[in-house]
Amino acid sequence: MRAFRVLSRNIRDSFKSVFRNFSLSLASISCIAITLIVVAVAIILTYNVNNFATLVEKDVTIVAFLDVDITEEETKMVEEEIKKLDNIENYVYRSKTDITEEMMDSSDIFGSIMSEWKEEENPLQATFQVKVIDIDTIGDIANQIKGINHVDVVKYGEGMVEQLVSVFDSIKNVSLIVVIALILVTAFLISNTIKITIFSRRREIEIMRLVGASNINIKIPFILEGLVLGIIGSILPVVITIYGYVAIYNKFGGKLFTQIIQLIKPEPFIYLVAIALVTIGMIVGMFGSWRAVKKHLKI
Amino acid sequence: MNLIRMKGVNKQYKNGVTAIYDLDLTIEKGDFVFIIGSTGCGKSTLIKMLYREEKPTSGKIIVGGLDVAKLRNGKVYKLRRKLGVVFQDFKLLSKLTVYENVAFALEVFGLPKSEIHEKVLKVLDLVGLKNKAKHYPTELSGGEQQRVAIARAIVNGPKLLICDEPTGNLDEATSMEIMKVLEEINKLGTTIIMVTHDTNIVSLMKKRVILLDAGRILKDYEKGTYTHEGI
Ligand SMILES: Nc1ncnc2c1ncn2[C@@H]1O[C@H](COP(=O)(O)OP(=O)(O)O)[C@@H](O)[C@H]1O
Ligand SMILES: [Mg+2]
Numbered sequence: 001m002r003a004f005r006v007l008s009r010n011i012r013d014s015f016k017s018v019f020r021n022f023s024l025s026l027a028s029i030s031c032i033a034i035t036l037i038v039v040a041v042a043i044i045l046t047y048n049v050n051n052f053a054t055l056v057e058k059d060v061t062i063v064a065f066l067d068v069d070i071t072e073e074e075t076k077m078v079e080e081e082i083k084k085l086d087n088i089e090n091y092v093y094r095s096k097t098d099i100t101e102e103m104m105d106s107s108d109i110f111g112s113i114m115s116e117w118k119e120e121e122n123p124l125q126a127t128f129q130v131k132v133i134d135i136d137t138i139g140d141i142a143n144q145i146k147g148i149n150h151v152d153v154v155k156y157g158e159g160m161v162e163q164l165v166s167v168f169d170s171i172k173n174v175s176l177i178v179v180i181a182l183i184l185v186t187a188f189l190i191s192n193t194i195k196i197t198i199f200s201r202r203r204e205i206e207i208m209r210l211v212g213a214s215n216i217n218i219k220i221p222f223i224l225e226g227l228v229l230g231i232i233g234s235i236l237p238v239v240i241t242i243y244g245y246v247a248i249y250n251k252f253g254g255k256l257f258t259q260i261i262q263l264i265k266p267e268p269f270i271y272l273v274a275i276a277l278v279t280i281g282m283i284v285g286m287f288g289s290w291r292a293v294k295k296h297l298k299i
Numbered sequence: 300m301n302l303i304r305m306k307g308v309n310k311q312y313k314n315g316v317t318a319i320y321d322l323d324l325t326i327e328k329g330d331f332v333f334i335i336g337s338t339g340c341g342k343s344t345l346i347k348m349l350y351r352e353e354k355p356t357s358g359k360i361i362v363g364g365l366d367v368a369k370l371r372n373g374k375v376y377k378l379r380r381k382l383g384v385v386f387q388d389f390k391l392l393s394k395l396t397v398y399e400n401v402a403f404a405l406e407v408f409g410l411p412k413s414e415i416h417e418k419v420l421k422v423l424d425l426v427g428l429k430n431k432a433k434h435y436p437t438e439l440s441g442g443e444q445q446r447v448a449i450a451r452a453i454v455n456g457p458k459l460l461i462c463d464e465p466t467g468n469l470d471e472a473t474s475m476e477i478m479k480v481l482e483e484i485n486k487l488g489t490t491i492i493m494v495t496h497d498t499n500i501v502s503l504m505k506k507r508v509i510l511l512d513a514g515r516i517l518k519d520y521e522k523g524t525y526t527h528e529g530i
Contacts, residue, residue, distance in 0.1 A: 006409035212379035
């Protein structure tokens with residue numbers, strides 16, 4: 001009960017102190033807010049990239065077009081070669097006839113034209129559709145397939161997916177560096193704010209010591225002040241994250257750029273991100289104030 | 300029983316100045332003791348060691364059963380809760396009222412509001428400031444401010460009250476008012492140690508007087524034996 005009263009008094013004092021030095025607090029709060037917005041972007045990007053990378057990986061197929069005049073034996077040889085490849089999940093052979101029938105089914109116009117074709121005239125190529133296990137290896141495997149005799153061309157989404165993944169990966173890496181730098185700056189700023197609070201309350205601290213407040217009791221209000229700064233600083237980023245992500249998700253109908261890039265559903269994702277932001281804000285705030293207290297509140 | 304026991308106490312500051320030399324002193328519970336001496340003779344240093352603002356370089360200091368010389372920084376508050384300290388410059392918080400200044404000393408322990416209220420009013424009554432509870436320190440005279448500081452020092456009911464030149468900033472009449480308050484507190488059972496260089500007060504009060512000179516006890520006058528001389 002007694003500890004509770006002391007704590008509630010300390011929390012009240014921390015809020016008071018934040019508003020007493022408001023211009024100073026505002027600098028820290030803005031810095032936390034900016035940091036956390038970048039953190040939010042980084043988290044959202046990372047999870048979405050990981051998400052669509054896994055989605056894409058599930059459906060990544062290399063299509064190998066065989067020579068038009070390939071024989072049945074030669075096709076067997078190509079198949080043997082494909083079987084030998086590492087890192088492939090499965091493959092499907094589709095003969096000229098399969099493809100022709102499929103196309104004729106899909107459209108009446110195709111149907112009427114194609115029905116006239118003789119076997120030798122058919123310009124379509126038989127294909128092997130090879131699914132790879134890991135998207136990172138898709139380029140290699142495509143090259144290997146291309147090197148097989150009687151394989152004419154190889155296609156696999158023209159590298160778009162790979163490029164996208166690598167672009168998002170580099171954004172992820174850059175934002176990680178930016179986040180670390182921002183966190184350091186923020187911690188420093190908070191530490192400085194608390195330092196000034198400590199100096200402006202020297203007299204109070206002196207009297208607290210004199211009348212027998214324990215060291216923890218003297219230090220806690222300052223640590224709490226950092227915590228309060230962190231919490232206040234995370235309000236705006238949380239609001240932006242929740243409303244911003246939902247808006248983007250709705251605008252693009254959950255898809256970005258192409259059909260294959262599926263955004264993560266907002267719920268509960270945004271709430272988890274919000275919790276992460278508040279937690280990071282609190283930790284950075286406490287870390288900054290803890291440093292200031294350690295350095296400037298020698299008792 | 301002795302409230303304070305100092306044995307072979309030396310204090311050398313980091314800059315090399317030795318303020319106290321091989322000092323022995325005992326003070327009984329309930330006593331009223333003056334410490335006098337010229338400026339720089341070590342009076343403040345002596346009492347600072349009692350409330351553990353300074354650590355002795357060597358020697359033994361026991362205050363109210365606590366081994367002060369060995370007290371770790373983290374445990375100093377235990378000592379501070381057993382005593383009150385009053386200074387020449389009052390050390391009040393100007394943003395707080397008289398009531399809040401006194402209550403401050405109890406709030407840091409987390410006493411319930413009702414208990415704080417009761418204790419603060421009682422002690423403000425004792426120092427004659429009950430009617431000024433809602434005033435701010437700047438609205439008070441020097442003597443009144445010092446009485447607020449005394450109230451804050453004793454609100455916790457300490458066994459020992461240490462005063463470092465509490466009348467140093469006050470005129471003679473006001474000083475005597477403060478002395479009356481201190482005498483009252485002493486009568487209620489609190490041991491008082493008061494540093495001063497006002498020999499008039501010391502003569503009038505007829506208490507035990509310790510005369511310091513260059514960090515040593517030059518003379519220890521028994522109760523009522525001090526007369527105007529010496530400094
Ligand atoms: N914090 C300190 N650091 C170094 N020397 C000090 C300090 N405080 C006091 N002294 C020195 O110790 C001696 C005694 O000082 P003090 O106890 O304040 O004397 P008094 O209170 O009797 O005037 C003086 O020479 C003073 O300069
Ligand atoms: Mg002095």
